Amino acid sequence: MEPTTVRSRMADRIQHMVSHAIIKDRRFLDDEQLIRAEQLAVLEEIFNAKVRDAEIQELSSHFAGILRGDHPCHLAIWGKTLTLTYFLNLLTELAAGKNVPVRHEHLDLSTPRPCFRALNDLACLFNASKRYKKGISLEELMLRIEAQLVEYRGYLILFIDEVDNVRRDRDAFLTFLVRRLPQRINAKLILVFVSNRLNWPDHLDPRVKSFLKLNELIFKPYDALDLQHILRIRVEKALRPDTVALGVIEKIAALASQDHGDARQAVALLAKSAYLAEKAGTNIALATVDEAASELDRDRYLVLLRSAPAQLQAAMAAIIEAGRRARGQPIGTGEAYDAYAQFCERAGLRHMTGRAFGDLVAELDMYALVRSRVLSRGRYGRTREITLDLTEEVIEKLYAAVRMNFDLRG
Numbered sequence: 001m002e003p004t005t006v007r008s009r010m011a012d013r014i015q016h017m018v019s020h021a022i023i024k025d026r027r028f029l030d031d032e033q034l035i036r037a038e039q040l041a042v043l044e045e046i047f048n049a050k051v052r053d054a055e056i057q058e059l060s061s062h063f064a065g066i067l068r069g070d071h072p073c074h075l076a077i078w079g080k081t082l083t084l085t086y087f088l089n090l091l092t093e094l095a096a097g098k099n100v101p102v103r104h105e106h107l108d109l110s111t112p113r114p115c116f117r118a119l120n121d122l123a124c125l126f127n128a129s130k131r132y133k134k135g136i137s138l139e140e141l142m143l144r145i146e147a148q149l150v151e152y153r154g155y156l157i158l159f160i161d162e163v164d165n166v167r168r169d170r171d172a173f174l175t176f177l178v179r180r181l182p183q184r185i186n187a188k189l190i191l192v193f194v195s196n197r198l199n200w201p202d203h204l205d206p207r208v209k210s211f212l213k214l215n216e217l218i219f220k221p222y223d224a225l226d227l228q229h230i231l232r233i234r235v236e237k238a239l240r241p242d243t244v245a246l247g248v249i250e251k252i253a254a255l256a257s258q259d260h261g262d263a264r265q266a267v268a269l270l271a272k273s274a275y276l277a278e279k280a281g282t283n284i285a286l287a288t289v290d291e292a293a294s295e296l297d298r299d300r301y302l303v304l305l306r307s308a309p310a311q312l313q314a315a316m317a318a319i320i321e322a323g324r325r326a327r328g329q330p331i332g333t334g335e336a337y338d339a340y341a342q343f344c345e346r347a348g349l350r351h352m353t354g355r356a357f358g359d360l361v362a363e364l365d366m367y368a369l370v371r372s373r374v375l376s377r378g379r380y381g382r383t384r385e386i387t388l389d390l391t392e393e394v395i396e397k398l399y400a401a402v403r404m405n406f407d408l409r410g
Contacts, residue, residue, distance in 0.1 A: 020281040021240070022274055028238035029271035031082075031264070042233065043086045049229040051222070052083060058217050059087050063190075066091070066155055067098055074178075074191040078198055078218045081161050088157060101154025103187075109162045112363075115169035116141070119176070123148075142176055149185040156187040163193045164200040167359065171205040178211045197366070221261020227253035230263050231270055239274060245285045248273070252289055265296075272296050298394065304367055305398055306405070310349060315360040317402040318343045319370055320395055323388045333358065333384045347406040361386060369398075 004012075027033040028042070047056060065072045077084060088104040095102040105125045109118060119141045123129035128144035129136075149156070158177070166173045182189045193200075193214075201209065222230070231249045252273070256266035272292035277284045305316060318340035322331045325339075337357050344351035352360070361384060364370045371387045388395060 016281065017278055020278055022243040022278055022283065023238060024240050025238050026271075028234055029267060029274065031267075036085075039082060040086050040089065042237070043082060045233050046230055047086070049233075051226045051229050052080075052219070055080075055083065055217065055219055056087065059084070062215055062217070063091055066095060066102060067100060069100075071188045072190055073213045073215055074193070076193045076195070076201065076214045076216045078195060078216075080219050081194055083219070084159060084192065084194060088159060091157075095155070101152075102157065103152065103154060104157040104159060106159045106161060109160065109165040112165045112167045115166060115173040118166045118173050119145070138172065142180065146181065146184040149181075149187060151186075153186045154188070155190065156185075157190045157192060159192045159194065161194045162196075164195045164197045171208055174204065174208050174212070178208055222257065222263055222266075223261065224250075224253045224257040227256050227261075227263060227266050231266060234267055234270060238271075239284075243274075243277070243283045245283055247286055248284050248289055251286055255289070255293060269293060269296060298397075301369060301390065301394055302397055302401055305369065306401055310405075311352060312360055312363060313402045313405060314343050314347060314349055314351075315340055315357060316364055316369055317399055319361075319364070319386055319388065320399045323386075328388075330385045330387045333361070333386070336361065336386055347408060349406070358384065 023029070027038075031039055034042070046052070062075055063072055085106065092102050092104060107118070107122050107125060109121075113121075116138060119138060120129055123141050123145050126145055126148040128148040129141060160177075163174075164170075177189075177191055198218075201212070201214070204212070228249055231252055235244055235249065252266055252269050256262065256269065259265070269289065269292055272295060273284045273288045276292055276295075277288050280288075282288070305313060308316075315336075319331070319336050321343065322335045322339040326335070333354075337354050340357055341351045343349075351357075361370065361372055365372045369390070371389055372384050374384050390398075
């Protein structure tokens, strides 16, 4: 029998995947591949199943005053961006039906930026500036925004996503929105702040906090029944009929609700299970879900770190090096910063100040790549204790990925 060629082996594998395909529309297993209209259509089906009904009712109560001429106060939300986008679109339609002028804008601050960049992005939303305009002052940007809004006399809902990502001069940014802008324009301004950090208002300047009258709404994690509704809708749209074994949806929902209650992660587990089933030429079984969960847990941290900024990667590598020297014991900020400065020197990267490094550690903690806590040492001040509680296999893969990214050999 003649040996097979690489061409024939490739063709056989491709034909196998085609013959055993169980995914009919992969886009519905990844929201990033859906256009916004499709995302909102899926969300409407989910809400029609009474998922997030309590939060929708709370949002409706908060904004009901718009339709009777009142001016609702500002709102802080911990949770879901897409849910709020859907709600504001629907609210705008309802208001238009009653001849109430309502305009909403979404300022996406999903990546960290200074006050100037955040204001520049806000000015771009109102056609008051070109993107990334340089050479003008904060005052000039503020004046341009005010000039663009001065004629509008309806309700203006400004939805600020991940507000805690304004890392430099956040108080100046919020002072403009909370104190100055409402006094300079005729519109009834309603600010909606969305964040995943519960304590972000605690660090604001007291003068800003005194003006910032907030209602607060926390989006609770999905429970297992909610996730089952969400997964069934995704299965219907994304997979071929009769390719999911009994109990699979319930198992994925149970795993996700125990770990995080995150619908995106539950759908990601469904997508991984479908991919592994296609590779094996089977339907999605309970054992397939276990295998997919194991692979996702291993890969999640790698994907996150590889897409992170260079400084964050350097901080992670330094903490790994310092942790190894400490033989698994918790390390202090000083030890971690020394290791970070040394790593940056080897990698040819400009190292940041100690205070900025503290922000990097806090960000790594938010992503669950490290665990940190602040300890008080009495008259000797406070220090941050940093612990790595990932498996050694994951730590080694993260360290290797960072070294490869910086082209560090050996």
